[in-house]
Each structure stands twice: as C-alpha cells, then as structure tokens.
Amino acid sequence: MTMNESPRIALVDDSASDQLIFSDMLSTAMPGAVVEVFSDAEAFLSSLEHAHFDCILLDLNLPGDSGMELLQVLRREPRYRLVPIIMLTGWGNEAVAVKAIKRGATDYLSKRDADEQALRRVIEAAFEDALREQQEDQQLNLLKSQARTDALTGLLNRSAFEECLRALSGGDVAPRSFAVLNIDLNKFKPVNDNFGHAAGDRVLKSIAQGLQSVVRTSDRVFRLGGDEFLVLLTPGPSEAELAGMAERIHARLHEPVFAEDRTCIYAGGGSVGVARYPQTSGSVDEVLATADRAMYEAKKSGRGVVIVDAAALNP
Numbered sequence: 001m002t003m004n005e006s007p008r009i010a011l012v013d014d015s016a017s018d019q020l021i022f023s024d025m026l027s028t029a030m031p032g033a034v035v036e037v038f039s040d041a042e043a044f045l046s047s048l049e050h051a052h053f054d055c056i057l058l059d060l061n062l063p064g065d066s067g068m069e070l071l072q073v074l075r076r077e078p079r080y081r082l083v084p085i086i087m088l089t090g091w092g093n094e095a096v097a098v099k100a101i102k103r104g105a106t107d108y109l110s111k112r113d114a115d116e117q118a119l120r121r122v123i124e125a126a127f128e129d130a131l132r133e134q135q136e137d138q139q140l141n142l143l144k145s146q147a148r149t150d151a152l153t154g155l156l157n158r159s160a161f162e163e164c165l166r167a168l169s170g171g172d173v174a175p176r177s178f179a180v181l182n183i184d185l186n187k188f189k190p191v192n193d194n195f196g197h198a199a200g201d202r203v204l205k206s207i208a209q210g211l212q213s214v215v216r217t218s219d220r221v222f223r224l225g226g227d228e229f230l231v232l233l234t235p236g237p238s239e240a241e242l243a244g245m246a247e248r249i250h251a252r253l254h255e256p257v258f259a260e261d262r263t264c265i266y267a268g269g270g271s272v273g274v275a276r277y278p279q280t281s282g283s284v285d286e287v288l289a290t291a292d293r294a295m296y297e298a299k300k301s302g303r304g305v306v307i308v309d310a311a312a313l314n315p
C-alpha cells in the first residue's frame, strides 16, 4: 500500500465547518489527492459499492457511536483491512481515540492540533504503517504456503493433507463425499541407483505434473513423501467417473519419462489403491487406511488399480 501521486481520500465528518476546514487543509497538505466528503457513515458505506479509497479520515464524534461502528465495519471488510484510517478527534477525546486504535484505527489526529504539516505527517506515517503491515502479511502468507508445499514438485505436502483431513472430518458436520487414490510408484529406487538422484527428482516432478493434468479442478494432488502420492477427489465422483479417473491416472503413471538426452529413465508406472467415502464404512481415517491397503494389494497382485467397495469394478 504505497502512497501514490494522487491518493483517493475520504473525509467522513458531519460538521459542515470541519468539512470545509479539512478539505482546505488537505488540498494544501496533499496537493495531488482526490478528496471526497461524506456527512455520515451510511453515505460513505454506500459509496463503496462503486468507489475505493486509499485513506479515510474519520470523525470520531459522528452521531451516536457511528464513527467507531464504521471503523469496525471497515476492518472486517477484506478490502479495507489494511487501508489507513485516521480518526479525527475533538478536544478531550484522547481516551476514546486510544480505544479506536485498539479497534483497528491506524492513528488519530486531534482537530485542535491539526494543521497542514500535522495532517501530512499523520497521513504519510499511516501509509508507511499500512505498507509494513501488508509486507508482513505477504511474508506470513508465503511462509504458510511454503509450509504446505512440497519443495521438489510444488504439490501440496503431507501437512496440507492432514489439514485437509481435519476439514473433511470436521467437528460435528458429517464429512462430504470423497474418494482417495493412494499411489506408490513401482520400482522407483532403480532410477536413483542407475541414473542418479537428479534423474529420480526429474521423474517425481514429471509424475506430479502428470497427476495434476488429469484431475478435475476441485481435486487435490499431494506428495506424501518419497515416491508416494495421494489424490483426493472432492466431491466424490460416481462409480463410473471414479473408474475412468483411476484408469486415466494409472495410464498417465505409465507414460515414460525421458532424460534431457532422450534416454528413457522411467516407465515403471504406479500402484493405485482407491477407497470412497461414504461407501467405504468407517471414519475418514479408516477410509484412508483402506486405500493404503488397496494400494499394497494392487502392488502385490500386479493389478495396477484396486478399487475398494466397488465390486462391479473389481471383477
């Protein structure tokens, strides 16, 4: 939130004389600013349907408690969570101004002490604060997303998967339908042994891209670790769709992966165990354990795909 050349500033104040004084002061203090004046919270809020402001000067003494209420409404609104809001206070209002800061105001300025320099100083400082907060926010979001991402493939990682499971099992609300495909690559270790670890990484990345290319936008692909992947299909597809999806995934896993010199480094495919909720009885965790067992069964029997609780699909 940098202060641009011509910030849009809203002045919300019910006193006609203060509207004049502050509009005048703003035109000298911030010559490029575009200032819009509102006499009450309601008029200001309805203007937000078609306008956006970079900074708000808000009279703390609007009728009733509407100045403080407006402040809280704005801070709950994602667009205005970080926008500088400066409270204009009357004489002896410092205690209330401090309360306003606790409720999210960026700063306050006593009307008695206000002049062009003070106004400019407080607005510039508020923009700097907002910029700092925005950068901290971005860093936090980046850290959160890194913590949920597998660095090699860019897929969601095990901790993101656990988060997802908690949401699926979610408290008192019955989980929605879902299907889970537990995938483990076949004979992946020899890639590392024969072509080196970088070649193994190349295979894992290629498998990750392949999986992402075949699922629907509502589905999620995770790398749980090593050569173990998991696809979560939400909402759970019909039996026929699920069989089609499992087959597409299985086929995609079998596509050969080449080195830069076009040597084929992997074509081992994967074993896929599939379980569905609510068709597979038990809790969300039990459904996962079932998919895991199905994957081992697929690996042992060389069947490629084993779908549990879909007898018609597993002749």
Ligand SMILES: Nc1nc2c(ncn2[C@@H]2O[C@H](COP(=O)(O)OP(=O)(O)OP(=O)(O)O)[C@@H](O)[C@H]2O)c(=O)[nH]1
Pocket (backbone or CB within 6 Å): 152, 184, 185, 186, 187, 188, 189, 190, 192, 196, 197, 198, 199, 200, 201, 204, 225, 226, 227
């Ligand atoms: N290149 C690479 N290798 C990894 C990574 N993480 C784990 N591995 C290797 O992946 C291999 C996985 O072992 P296994 O699943 O037992 O090997 P596999 O040959 O696929 O065995 P089967 O599943 O029985 O066919 C191990 O050799 C790990 O060292 C990674 O991030 N990059």
